[in-house]
Amino acid sequence: MRFEQLHNEIVGTLTGSMIAAAKDKSLRAALLTVITEALKDEGFMSEMLATMTDATISASKNKDLLDSVLNVAKAAIVDAMKDEGFVSDVTSAITNAGISAARDEEAREAAVSIAKIAIVDALKDESFLSIIRDTLANSLRDGNIYRGAAAGMVGAFNPFGGMRRTSQETADAKRE
Numbered sequence: 001m002r003f004e005q006l007h008n009e010i011v012g013t014l015t016g017s018m019i020a021a022a023k024d025k026s027l028r029a030a031l032l033t034v035i036t037e038a039l040k041d042e043g044f045m046s047e048m049l050a051t052m053t054d055a056t057i058s059a060s061k062n063k064d065l066l067d068s069v070l071n072v073a074k075a076a077i078v079d080a081m082k083d084e085g086f087v088s089d090v091t092s093a094i095t096n097a098g099i100s101a102a103r104d105e106e107a108r109e110a111a112v113s114i115a116k117i118a119i120v121d122a123l124k125d126e127s128f129l130s131i132i133r134d135t136l137a138n139s140l141r142d143g144n145i146y147r148g149a150a151a152g153m154v155g156a157f158n159p160f161g162g163m164r165r166t167s168q169e170t171a172d173a174k175r176e
Helices: 002-023 024-040 042-059 061-079 086-105 105-124 126-141 145-155 165-176
Strands: none
Touching: 002 024, 002 061, 024 042, 024 086, 042 086, 061 086, 086 105, 105 126
């Protein structure tokens, strides 16, 4: 029992310290600079991804540690999202990583496989399906959807829709 109390105190102290440190403007600015620069290094990014994967698997086995890390991560993300430069750099890094992954056949196949599994799981989730049903039902109640679809169909079938103005219409338009 003593070990568990000590463990809880350590986790609580570390969590509080990390949250307090994240609120210090100069420390936060320094950390954002370090993180931003690190995001530009592809070797670092691949090593960090492997490390984060291993750490996530380990942390998921310890409920207290997982809760602590999630609380700190939430606080850090909320603060980081307020920094436009950081958001821009992260967006750029993610976009570049996505483009690189799209060019890699193995990564693309893995992404497709993950997407298929996610879709199958989502289709088994009754609450997800309920949200989809409600969203579709609400959108079908919107009369503007039908008007827009009808206008598009009429425009597509109108043989004169793409013709140029007549010379009389052009002259009228110039006078206005």
